[in-house]
Amino acid sequence: MSFEKICFLASGAEVAQSALTRLASAYGNVPPEESDVIVALGGDGFVLSTLHATQKLSRPVYGMNRGTVGFLMNTFGENRLRERLAAAETAEISPLRMKAWQIDGETTEALAINEVSLLRSGPQAAxxxxxxxGKERMRELVCDGALVSTPAGSTAYNYSAHGPILPIGADILALTAMAAFRPRRWRGALLPKSALVRFDVLDPVKRPVSASADSGDVRDVTSVEIRSANEIVHRILFDPGHGLEERLLREQFV
Structure with missing residues (x-):
């Protein structure tokens, strides 16, 4: 595939802004809606925000690491960029859709490419x-929080909470507990991608909980529903041999 018209976007970090200036000078830079491909310069957080912001454009996104971890990013390089883009592998992922109800009656909907998480926001466990x-599966989980992760996000917050790494093509979601106190040894479950997950917060005034879809907290939630948004498909580009499936597999042997 040929990518002649490139849109470069960069995080606010100085190293990313400097790379933006040089790459735009070498290859040109067009607005996202006029581009064939979007090149995101930053870290994983920035490529996630880029995917969200350009969702309706259906442009593939190729990240180059100007951040720290860079799990969703390719190695930074200024030479032969169009050749790298033409040879890149494509990973297609769908986000989660979160609907959260708050104590004051407000509702918030958001999309999450990595995970939807609930976390206690007071001194007491959630x-x-x-x-x-629709079927009750656990009457009471006492914990610091819980999350539902996509395969793409399974190496992020989910993995830090000792959740499983999921193959990118798996039609599975990971439900993972964070610091479960009761049941003490329960760490979560694997669910079909089609599952509708609902968390009800017990005693939300005394034990407040916040919810987050990738980023941006919704405070004082009483219930949160999570399901796959299969109608939305994001395309992420990776250099050959360094695709998301390979990265997820490699991460399990380190």
Whole structure:
């Protein structure tokens, strides 16, 4: 595939802005809606925000690491960029859709490419009730929080919480507990991608909980529903041999 018209976007970091200036000078720079491909310069957080911001354009996104971890990024390089883009592998991922209800009656909807997480926001542990497809599966989980992760996000917050790494093509979601106190040894479950997950917060005034879809907290939630948004497909480009499936596999042997 030929990518003649490139849109370069960069995080606010000085190293990313400097790279933006040089690459735009070498290859030109067009607005996102006029581009064939979007090149995101930054870290994983920036490429996630780029995917969200350009979702309606259906342009593939190729990240080059000007951040720290860079799991979703390619190695930075200024030479032969169009050749790298033409040879890149494509990973297609769908986000999660979160709907959160708050104590004051407000509702918030958001999309998450990596995960939807719930986290206690007070000094006491959260108490959560878990439903899957309308059926109560856990009457009370006492914990610091819980999350539902996509395969693409399974090496992020989910992995830090000792959740499983999921193959990128798996039609599975990971439900992972964070610092579960009761049941003490319960760390989560693997669910079909089609599952509708609902968390009800028990005693939300005494034990407040916030919810987050990738980023941006929704405070004082009483219930949160999570399901796959299969109608939305993001395309991420990776250099050959360094695709998302290979990265997820490699991460399990380190």
């Amino acid at each position: 108490k959560l009730r878990i439903f899957v497809d």
